Amino acid sequence: QTRLIDWNTETLLGLLKKVVARRGDSSPSRRRILEANPAMLHGGSIPLEEVKEIIELPEFNHRTGKKQQDPDSVEISSQVVSQLREYVSCIANQYRNNAFHNFEHASHVAMSVIKLLSRIVAPREMEAEIIGAANNKKTAATLHDHTYGITSDPLTQFACAFSALIHDVDHVGVPNTRLSEDMPHMAEKYTYRSVAEQNSLDIAWQMLMEDRFTELRGTLFATQAELQRFRELVVNSVMATDIVDKDLKQLRNGRWDKAFKKDAESRIVESERDAVNRKATIVIEHLIQASDISHTMQHWHVYRKWNERLFEEMYTAFREGRSEVNPATFWSKGEIGFFDFYIIPLARKLKECGVFGVSSDEFLNYAIENRREWEARGEEITAEMVAKFGKEFESCEEDDESDGYMC
Numbered sequence: 001q002t003r004l005i006d007w008n009t010e011t012l013l014g015l016l017k018k019v020v021a022r023r024g025d026s027s028p029s030r031r032r033i034l035e036a037n038p039a040m041l042h043g044g045s046i047p048l049e050e051v052k053e054i055i056e057l058p059e060f061n062h063r064t065g066k067k068q069q070d071p072d073s074v075e076i077s078s079q080v081v082s083q084l085r086e087y088v089s090c091i092a093n094q095y096r097n098n099a100f101h102n103f104e105h106a107s108h109v110a111m112s113v114i115k116l117l118s119r120i121v122a123p124r125e126m127e128a129e130i131i132g133a134a135n136n137k138k139t140a141a142t143l144h145d146h147t148y149g150i151t152s153d154p155l156t157q158f159a160c161a162f163s164a165l166i167h168d169v170d171h172v173g174v175p176n177t178r179l180s181e182d183m184p185h186m187a188e189k190y191t192y193r194s195v196a197e198q199n200s201l202d203i204a205w206q207m208l209m210e211d212r213f214t215e216l217r218g219t220l221f222a223t224q225a226e227l228q229r230f231r232e233l234v235v236n237s238v239m240a241t242d243i244v245d246k247d248l249k250q251l252r253n254g255r256w257d258k259a260f261k262k263d264a265e266s267r268i269v270e271s272e273r274d275a276v277n278r279k280a281t282i283v284i285e286h287l288i289q290a291s292d293i294s295h296t297m298q299h300w301h302v303y304r305k306w307n308e309r310l311f312e313e314m315y316t317a318f319r320e321g322r323s324e325v326n327p328a329t330f331w332s333k334g335e336i337g338f339f340d341f342y343i344i345p346l347a348r349k350l351k352e353c354g355v356f357g358v359s360s361d362e363f364l365n366y367a368i369e370n371r372r373e374w375e376a377r378g379e380e381i382t383a384e385m386v387a388k389f390g391k392e393f394e395s396c397e398e399d400d401e402s403d404g405y406m407c
Contacts (some may be wrong), residue, residue, distance in 0.1 A: 004107045018154035021069040040220040054279045057149040083216040094169045099313040101171035110164035112291035119359040148280035163237035164206035194242040201238045240285035297363040339371035351352045
């Protein structure tokens, strides 16, 4: 876990340097340090109620670009670095010892987010214009416009990586339906929807607002507006990881159609700025969704590793009486349906939005290949996992009966 804490800290630190460099001012003493107040933005509402259709990203500003520092030259105080590492460590400790929904999974999602962010490019039809741009000003402006402002705002990129890190904090290893039964007070608080996701977000956010992270916040957010935008991005991103809630899924699909579909039925009348921000908002949500299941769109051995871990988590919950459903009864065919109705359509959307370059082709190709391989071997693999974890569970029960120890 220490290695993962180090990696996440260094990754977020690199993004933090870009945030500071973008302002052209690396001196925290010149900025007001924000007071700790967990409710400063959302007034007691729940995260689900804060999801926005359009998040407003900064407009392109050539003057800001001109005064921007080289991120490598930015010096972050040792106090802020220490607070950042402490925050990452605290988040790591909030993850439970699940087979799948654990800190390693969160780190894997963060790695995918960073990879996708690093590969955001202008659409192919704009490459010639960018290459042939007469000056850096035109190049930067073109990249900004055709990547919906995501490349121009390091705070957005930090928010994406941060969301990946926190999105499954305190996950108990069972789906929301069972969580709502086991923890009715929590379920009622979150209106019985996206309970785990809202709980994760609230825990992580309240921790970030604690006094011990004041200097970290003061470096990350120069203004209340930046804090507000960061909150909006994190809320939308974490809530997007609930792919089971039918209403949220329908709303996201509708927003995607409004942003990218060309047919008259989907077209709406709005300003050019709103149209760009709408695309940025929905692309960011799909980025985090794809990263959350990125193992399905990577090498076969990576897919198998995480597929087995998810099966183990669900099978363990069933054998321990924390789930009424035995995953062995649906796993083989269920994966085919997951590929056909979620994974491959999502990979196609990454390609359709046109900003991820070769990564979108890579994700789609791996998804199709993994589906083909699973169709051929899924039943056999499922039987092997049932035998493996069934034997482990029975061994645990025997040890428990003879020695009085719990596995």
